[in-house]
Amino acid sequence: MSQDRIVSFYESVTNFFNKAAQFTSHPEGLLKQIQVCNAVYRTLFPVKIGDEVRVIEAYRVQHSHHRTPTKGGIRYSINVTQEEVMALATLMSYKCAIVDVPFGGAKGGVKINPWDYTPDVLERITRRYTTELIARNFIGPSVDVPAPDYGTGEREMAWIYDTYRTFKGADIDAAGVVTGKPVNQHGIRGRKEATGRGVYYGAREACNIPEDMKKLGLSTGLKNKRMIVQGLGNVGSYTAMISQDEGGAIIVGIGEFEGAIYNPDGFNIHEVMKFRQENGSILGFPGAQSIPKEKRESILEYDCDILVPAALEEVINYKNAARIKAKIIAEAANGPITSRAEEILLDAGKLIIPDVYLNAGGVTVSYFEWLKNLSHMRFGRLEKRFDQQRLEKLVQMVEREVGRLVSDEEKAMIARGADEIDLVRSGLEETMINAYHQIRKEKEDNPKIPDLRTAAFVNAINKISNDYMAMGIFP
Ligand code: GLU
Numbered sequence: 001m002s003q004d005r006i007v008s009f010y011e012s013v014t015n016f017f018n019k020a021a022q023f024t025s026h027p028e029g030l031l032k033q034i035q036v037c038n039a040v041y042r043t044l045f046p047v048k049i050g051d052e053v054r055v056i057e058a059y060r061v062q063h064s065h066h067r068t069p070t071k072g073g074i075r076y077s078i079n080v081t082q083e084e085v086m087a088l089a090t091l092m093s094y095k096c097a098i099v100d101v102p103f104g105g106a107k108g109g110v111k112i113n114p115w116d117y118t119p120d121v122l123e124r125i126t127r128r129y130t131t132e133l134i135a136r137n138f139i140g141p142s143v144d145v146p147a148p149d150y151g152t153g154e155r156e157m158a159w160i161y162d163t164y165r166t167f168k169g170a171d172i173d174a175a176g177v178v179t180g181k182p183v184n185q186h187g188i189r190g191r192k193e194a195t196g197r198g199v200y201y202g203a204r205e206a207c208n209i210p211e212d213m214k215k216l217g218l219s220t221g222l223k224n225k226r227m228i229v230q231g232l233g234n235v236g237s238y239t240a241m242i243s244q245d246e247g248g249a250i251i252v253g254i255g256e257f258e259g260a261i262y263n264p265d266g267f268n269i270h271e272v273m274k275f276r277q278e279n280g281s282i283l284g285f286p287g288a289q290s291i292p293k294e295k296r297e298s299i300l301e302y303d304c305d306i307l308v309p310a311a312l313e314e315v316i317n318y319k320n321a322a323r324i325k326a327k328i329i330a331e332a333a334n335g336p337i338t339s340r341a342e343e344i345l346l347d348a349g350k351l352i353i354p355d356v357y358l359n360a361g362g363v364t365v366s367y368f369e370w371l372k373n374l375s376h377m378r379f380g381r382l383e384k385r386f387d388q389q390r391l392e393k394l395v396q397m398v399e400r401e402v403g404r405l406v407s408d409e410e411k412a413m414i415a416r417g418a419d420e421i422d423l424v425r426s427g428l429e430e431t432m433i434n435a436y437h438q439i440r441k442e443k444e445d446n447p448k449i450p451d452l453r454t455a456a457f458v459n460a461i462n463k464i465s466n467d468y469m470a471m472g473i474f475p
Contacts, residue, residue, distance in 0.1 A: 007338055009313050010087040015339035017090075020457030023449055026465050030474045034464050037063045037086045038104075043132045047125050049117075056112060058129050060138045060146075063089035063105040066467045069142050070106035071096060071363060073149025073180075074129075074156070076122075080109035084313075088149075091334055091356055092363070094460035099360040099435045101367045106144050108133075114151045126156050130163040139164065141176035141374070147366050148180040150312065153234065154192070157181045176373035179366035188369040188379075190424035191362075196238020196310075197425065198361015199332045201432035203306060204247050206328065206353050209440070216327045216351055218305060226266065226304040228253035228326065231311030232273070232282070235332050235359065239308055240269040253302050254282055255311075260299035261288040300324060309336035316341045324350070331355035346451055354453035356460065357435055364431050368424055379424070384417030391415040 007015070014035070021031050039062040046053045059082055062070040072092035075085070085107050092105025110129055114122060133139035139146065139160075148157060157180045164177040171177075181187035190197070200222075207213060207222045218225070227249045229240045243249040250266035258281045261272070267288055276282045283290045291299060300307060300320060307326035309315050313335035316324065321341035329345065330353045331337065337345065337352065345352060372379060392415040395406050406414070418426070443455035468474055 006318070007340055008083060008087075009335055009338075010083040010090075012314075012335065012339040013087045013090050016342075016453060016457055017461075019339075020454045020461060023446060023454065023458050024461050024465070026461070027474060030465055030468055031461070033468065033474075034064070034066075034461055035090075037061050037089060038065045039138075040082065040086065041133075041136055041138050042082060043129075043136075045128050045132055047121070047128055049121050056110060056125055056129075058108070058110040058132070059085040060108045060133055060144070061085045061089035061106060062138070062144055063107075064093040064464065065104050066093075066464050066471075067096075067102050067104045068144075069103060069140070070144045071101070071103035071147070071179075071366065072106040072108070073147045073362075074108035074110065074152050074160075075149040076110050076112055076114040076151030076156075078111060078113040079312075080111040085109040087313075088334055093464065094356045094457060095360045095363060097460040097463040098357050098439065098456055099364050099431050100463075101360070101363055103145075103363070103367070106146075107149070108146055119155070122156070123159055126159040127163045130160045131167070134164065134167050139177060140168075141171070141173045141370070145176065145366075145370060146178050147362065148234070150233070154180060154182045154185075154187065157187075158185045161185060173374055176370050179369040179373075180362075181369070186369075186373055188365065188372050188424060189419075189421040190428070191365045191369055192234065193238045193242070194365035194424075194428060195235045195332070195359050195362035196240075197242050198364065198428055198432050199235065199239040199308065199310075199330060199358055200242040200247055201361070201429050202353055202358045202436055203243065203308075203328070203330045205433050205436040206330075206351065207306075212351065216349070218327060223248035224250060225306050225328075226250050226252045226264075227306045227308060228255070228262075228299060228302055228304040229308045229310055229332075230255035230260075230300055230315065231309065231333065232256050232276070233311065235362075236308065236310030237269075237273060239310055239332050241273075244269050249306070252304050253299050255296055255299035256282050257293075257296075259283045259293045260291040260296045261285050262291065262299065262302050263288040264303065306330055308332050312336070314338050316345070318344065321345055322348070324348075327351065328353065331358050334359065342451075342453065352451060352453060354456050356453070357439055357456045360435070361428055361432060364428055365424055368427060379420045380418050380422070384419065387417035388415060391417075 089107035160178045175186035204222045210220045253262040301323040306328045310332035316337045318340040321344035439456045
């Protein structure tokens with residue numbers, strides 16, 4: 001949905017790419033190959049709804065085949081267009097490269113409003129869409145692996161897996177055809193929270209660098225930073241909950257479809273979510289100022305330290321960019337800032353933590369899920385007990401040597417083997433911290449690189465270019 005009539009989402013992404021390409025020394029042909037979408041599939045298929053047959057428009061775009069499978073979510077939204085899916089697929093390639101997830105980028109889109117349909121109809125649409133992808137070889141554990149995105153979730157992923165299995169039952173790796181599945185359908189613990197948790201790790205890392213915070217006039221650390229989250233979907237809700245519970249951030253504002261709420265002293269995000277569940281709306285939440293639906297986007301302009309756009313693209317555009325008060329903008333959504341808005345924000349000295357890095361937690365844990373599916377075994381199954389017994393022995397030895405008993409609480413902390421969820425979180429945390437320092441270093445090493453997004457794109461372009469060079473296609 002374009003609110004910035006002058007630059008489309010796809011053009012914005014292309015502008016970001018071109019801005020970064022100047023800081024690399026690759027031949028033009030190679031840069032072009034890294035920029036373009038390699039394959040675009042558009043299909044129109046019939047679905048019977050009641051007595052009527054509706055023609056559904058759908059896409060799957062594979063942006064880059066430099067690594068396979070390609071990977072990226074499927075979006076259900078009435079605003080889906082070919083250009084939008086192309087922009088999102090493009091971001092996926094760079095995102096995967098930045099966090100060292102060995103996939104090319106892809107994205108799917110089905111042009112429907114999922115809230116208009118019953119689960120029964122959504123199931124028919126999902127299964128038919130999957131069948132179309134199978135028929136054109138646009139899906140498969142080693143070809144292209146979808147995942148949830150806006151308007152889809154575990155339920156849709158289970159339907160996709162089941163449809164694929166119906167056709168390709170002999171494929172022993174069939175469960176790896178899609179990620180974000182329910183845990184009891186070959187999913188992985190920690191995938192649902194992964195994007196939000198990744199946003200938390202990334203924002204925390206950015207706030208932990210004293211010199212960067214000093215430049216913004218902020219104290220070091222996420223603790224007590226005032227945060228506004230726009231969008232309480234899967235990504236926004238986990239970002240808010242984990243940032244509050246584990247990072248000590250103060251949530252001062254929430255934006256949603258029905259309106260927004262703001263309280264400069266902060267509120268408890270769990271209470272807000274419970275209130276919404278009970279009342280069907282966040283509006284009227286006790287102690288907070290309620291902002292009606294028509295003005296809901298003004299929440300982006302309220303006073304806070306960290307603004308987290310966690311819904312859709314282009315919400316910060318040339319019209320409102322100059323009014324943004326937050327010093328840090330943490331892009332949890334894909335493409336929430338247009339390229340024109342970015343210039344305005346950078347001129348105003350803001351720190352933008354870019355989507356291609358910050359929301360990569362989802363695809364990172366998708367990678368873990370895919371690996372689990374291919375290995376046919378839960379992470380931790382082999383070593384958990386072994387580790388636990390070894391650590392128990394160690395604790396006993398220390399107790400003997402020191403002559404003091406370790407408390408049960410301490411023992412439970414030290415002498416335990418890792419479960420799947422522990423390993424997933426640890427792998428995600430490591431990935432997000434590592435990648436942040438990689439892109440920050442890219443910027444530090446080349447003072448001409450003006451911002452973190454450009455640094456992230458440079459990092460991605462260089463990594464993808466290395467793959468192409470290794471193939472020997474480019475001299
Ligand atoms: N749709 C998510 C994204 O935009 C997740 C993609 C995936 O897990 O493959 O990053």
